[in-house]
Amino acid sequence: MPVPSACFPRIIWSFAREPGECRALIIGHRMLPFKLIYSDDYFLPIGSHVFPAEKYKLTHDYLLARKVADASDFVAPRPATDDDILLVHTPQYVQKLKTGTLSAREELEMEVPYSPELVRAFWLAAGGSMLAADYALNDGVAISIGGGFHHAFPDHGEGFCMINDIAVAIRRMQADEKIRTAMTIDCDVHQGNGTAVIFAPASVPGNRLGSIPNLAEMARSRKPPCDVFTISLHQENNYPAFKPPSSLDLNLPDGMGDGDYLACLGTAISLGLEKFPRPELICYVAGADPYRDDQLGGLSLTIEGLKERDSLVFRLAKAEGIPVMVTFAGGYAHRLEDTITIHSNTVAAAKEVYGGK
């Protein structure tokens, strides 16, 4: 691409890794060494709700105002296609969402009011997570300022979650043969029940953590018994009441604080990597709701402890050379600004670990 003379010399254009894509390096503003995926359309049109749908834009604005990130660090996603969504969700469920024919019970279970606009927002969240996964594979880490809807199942939504964007991103990367295996590290205060079910090696009895795979079942299946290893650290006495097994679940007691939590997280990741070595992508679900002042959580992490949690995940992943894509999931602090700070600190932690100035 020719150098646009009107911008020279303040901006240097360079070719990015994808043909036809061009990146501008603005002298004096060092870009982050990774991308932040964001759109104003991440906003969820759910009216007055405990889920603060405005948190995405507020986090975006906070990152700019505090100069954690520059405008050029953000990339806008495209919505997932129906084919992407169908990699995880059933045709019947997708049809109901597209035609507005969920039953009253199904809508109640989702706990957000159905609208076609909301469907579009969830398709975009899934597209954002796919893009974050793609960028993470190139840059080592990428963060979607959204997503993390881990309570969505293949055939229904639950707990504010319509579409499981994490699972869609993983299945898209696998379908495109960009990865074979992945690990989810879900640190939302609520168990990642949808993700656990989607990736459960259900057809392989006895393939839970530490047990021996049923070789006859494996031989019948074209896929390995477990191509995605799911880790969930969550408060035991909290939603969901029934917790389908992840590959590794840590059921944490009420009121756990920073020190114990960080020790559990370190142990969980070490154990996970021992049982499932060298995943090709980590999907880190960086929920803000383990915070001690969260309305829907019962753990006692501080804002500083949550940032240390993020740093720990990034440091361990970087040391192992495993790319990390991040989604935000829940966050219901009494003071919305605390939720924004916690989410923004995830970007700041990545910046510290991955070397942005």
Ligand SMILES: [Zn+2]
């Ligand atoms: Zn949550």
